[in-house]
Amino acid sequence: MTRSALTGEEVLTTAARLVRARGPAALTMRRLATELGTAVTSIYWHVGNRESLLDALVERTVREMGEIRPVGRTPHARIVSVARALYTALRERPQLIAMVHERGLTERMFLPAQQALVHEMHAAGLCGETAAEAVRAVQFQVVGFVLVERNRERSPEQHPSEGELWDSPTAEHDPALARALAGPVDTERLFTVSLDALVTSLLSPGGAA
Amino acid sequence: MTRSALTGEEVLTTAARLVRARGPAALTMRRLATELGTAVTSIYWHVGNRESLLDALVERTVREMGEIRPVGRTPHARIVSVARALYTALRERPQLIAMVHERGLTERMFLPAQQALVHEMHAAGLCGETAAEAVRAVQFQVVGFVLVERNRERSPEQHPSEGELWDSPTAEHDPALARALAGPVDTERLFTVSLDALVTSLLSPGGAA
DNA sequence: ACCTGAACACCGTTCAAGT
DNA sequence: ACCTGAACACCGTTCAAGT
Secondary structure, eight states, X not given: OOOOOOOHHHHHHHHHHHHHHHOGGGOOHHHHHHHHXXXXXXHHHHHOSHHHHHHHHHHHHHHHHTTOOOOSSSHHHHHHHHHHHHHHHHHHOHHHHHHHHHXXXXXXXXXXXXXXXXXXXXXXXXXXXXXXXXHHHHHHHHHHHHHHHHHHHHOTXXXXXXXXXXXXXXXXXXXXXXXXXXXXXOHHHHHHHHHHHHHHHXXXXXXXX | OOOOOOOHHHHHHHXXXXXXXXXXXXXXXXXXXXXXXXXXXXXXHHHOSHHHHXXXXXXXXXXXXXXXXXXXXXXHHHHHHHHHHHHHHHHHOHHHHHHHHHTTOHHHHHHHHHHHHXXXXXXXXXXXXXXXXXXXXXXXXXXXXXXXXXXXXXXXXXXXXXXXXXXXXXXXXXXXXXXXXXXXXOHHHHHHHHHHHXXXXXXXXXXXX
């Protein structure tokens, strides 16, 4: 049986599917060829080599992250919406994001969202270095949460257990804190709450950063 | 020529050196064997396989990060000192940290520093969820900075250039902001400044988070 | 223009055999 | 108890040869 002509786009799509389903390590040229029903060497004609295939995959991810648009009526709401959209998009593509980061393109990936945030900071009356720091604060908040959360998912059994924190003498007399830091935490809620707090304090005159 | 008996410790040290010098991809069992002057298969007797070798490497890194101690007279100063120490330690071992993260041990790695931060937050009068959020805020600040910074180092040519930001209509009339967000930034200073601002606002009553 | 198999230099890992 | 080489199943990549 013959298959229709192979295209670069088809290679890319199948490669992306492999990465999302089974991680970057599962993306071998031979496995990809089997998946596509072609000889390994055909892939090379279309995408060069493995490295440039990964580059193309990353490029596509960066494009997708660029489609984030603010929604809401107040600057506060619009900033929160961008941060939430970033957060969601990052969580949906953990492996691809890791690949973007490995290639040093994280900043470029964030650029459109960053420009949107700058716009909203201006609308809220911030400017100059204050606005820049506010933008970064939001960005770091998102990245930090995604990282911590992913870490919890990966190793649900080995992150600091409540027990361990209870043993710590400093936490002994503050159970609310121990609970908040150990967990299972409702990260979704925690993200919303602390993002809201952050944006509020950033936008208030003489605020946090 | 014979060599003295191989030990697990020796394998670990040489492996760590290889990773720090040339990245995790350079750590192949065969290369390691050559470096050690033994047969590949000897390594297996001492450390099991590549996976458990990496586990041991990661374990060692986690231990090293646990040696952070706060210094200074005020809670503010002691919190800042912990954050700075974390920041420095993370920057010194980028590849090993990445491996820790891959294995989902980032939180465990941060645990000692986290406990120190909890202690200082209590000393500063915070407790419960407020203290927990403050601890996380500091932690995310550090992680966020290390990530952004490492990204800049990796791809000095492709992060958003000043030119690009200038083209953006939102930044056109705010050169100070454009400068702050593009770069090259004095990240060392930026880290100090924004860490100080963060801690100040966290510790002030009715503060940021 | 597109696809192929053979071949090369690398991997990690197992295992029977040595001392 | 420790070390070895041979062998296996995998890699990515090149290249001459096909259509």
